[in-house]
Amino acid sequence: MRVPLERKVLNENDRIAAGLRERYARGGVFCLNLISSPGSGKTALLERTLEGFDPARRVAVLTGDIQTDNDARRLQRYGFPVRQITTAGACHLDARMVERGLEGWDVENLEILFVENVGNLVCPTSYDLGEEARAVLLSVTEGEDKPLKYPATFHHADLMVLNKIDLLPHVPFQAELARENARRVQPEIEIVEVSCTSGEGLDKWRAWLEAHL
Amino acid sequence: MERETGIEPATNSLEGCDSTTELLPPANSILTAVADARAMPLQYGLHEMSIAAAVLDAVRTESALHGGAHVSRAGLRIGELSGVEPESLRFCLETLVTGDALAPLAFELEIRPWMRRCRDCGAEFRVVDYSPACPACRSANTEAAGGDEMELSYVEIEEPACESRLNEKS
Numbered sequence: 231m232r233v234p235l236e237r238k239v240l241n242e243n244d245r246i247a248a249g250l251r252e253r254y255a256r257g258g259v260f261c262l263n264l265i266s267s268p269g270s271g272k273t274a275l276l277e278r279t280l281e282g283f284d285p286a287r288r289v290a291v292l293t294g295d296i297q298t299d300n301d302a303r304r305l306q307r308y309g310f311p312v313r314q315i316t317t318a319g320a321c322h323l324d325a326r327m328v329e330r331g332l333e334g335w336d337v338e339n340l341e342i343l344f345v346e347n348v349g350n351l352v353c354p355t356s357y358d359l360g361e362e363a364r365a366v367l368l369s370v371t372e373g374e375d376k377p378l379k380y381p382a383t384f385h386h387a388d389l390m391v392l393n394k395i396d397l398l399p400h401v402p403f404q405a406e407l408a409r410e411n412a413r414r415v416q417p418e419i420e421i422v423e424v425s426c427t428s429g430e431g432l433d434k435w436r437a438w439l440e441a442h443l
Numbered sequence: 444m445e446r447e448t449g450i451e452p453a454t455n456s457l458e459g460c461d462s463t464t465e466l467l468p469p470a471n472s473i474l475t476a477v478a479d480a481r482a483m484p485l486q487y488g489l490h491e492m493s494i495a496a497a498v499l500d501a502v503r504t505e506s507a508l509h510g511g512a513h514v515s516r517a518g519l520r521i522g523e524l525s526g527v528e529p530e531s532l533r534f535c536l537e538t539l540v541t542g543d544a545l546a547p548l549a550f551e552l553e554i555r556p557w558m559r560r561c562r563d564c565g566a567e568f569r570v571v572d573y574s575p576a577c578p579a580c581r582s583a584n585t586e587a588a589g590g591d592e593m594e595l596s597y598v599e600i601e602e603p604a605c606e607s608r609l610n611e612k613s
Contacts, residue, residue, distance in 0.1 A: 356527060
């Protein structure tokens, strides 16, 4: 006997994510899920972002890695609450890890919650973390064709942050081609170009954030 | 909220494990680790393995909803944009089901194409060569219309009535 179904495989993850989303909505929290390859500059972008915030702002960060709390150590210098989630091998964060990571925090009282995913351009895509928006980082030392190679990730992103643009004179990266590739996969994607080293473009990134609060 | 500045202890995603060191398989137990396949997704980081474990949980739930009947076949709908590699998922499903109480259980994977819909002429079309433009009217004003499915689409349940009839005959 065949029983037809439409059961989402990750319905348990989706259920927890929906609960998180409801909590964020109740408190007016903007939750951003940051995804990229290892080394594209997620932590550097967060460092520059936290550095630029008034210390009175209600901002917090959950940062995911397979091992070490190095990223949390880097990010905690700026005085905002930071927690490291070590996944002990898992290649992505899931909603349950985020829910546990938030334990004890007055989440509804935050303005912004950054969730820095595990450095991986494939696996985090499938897992809803209850975020309001997803940002994917691409750095100019990578290939312009990354959006085509990892379409699922770029297709689900609201924003592409093109990072390390201070290196453009030294690498063969064609920024226009990267933008075009991202828009082929996700025509509505917004794009900001930044350098976390020189600070160029960070005003546009901050403006994008503020516009979503 | 109360301002916290220190780094807090790592939040572990595994129930019943208090430190990451406990998660590492002992050096001599690679076979044990393989046998304990449900621990594999976290130890080996293959996300298809965690998805396969979720599929088996869904099959168990369906079996329970049907009075514990054996599920002989499960259909999965996997979209091209789901982030799941179908062959890798199949491998993980077969690995996990071996030796599990769910065995024997066959899987059928249906791949769903990456689709968009034209906001101007309404046509739904498959995205070919990453082109988001409508092939019917050439409009660039299109929206996502599928391809991120990751669903259990059916289960085939062995009917206990047939089994009891067979038993009567024998």
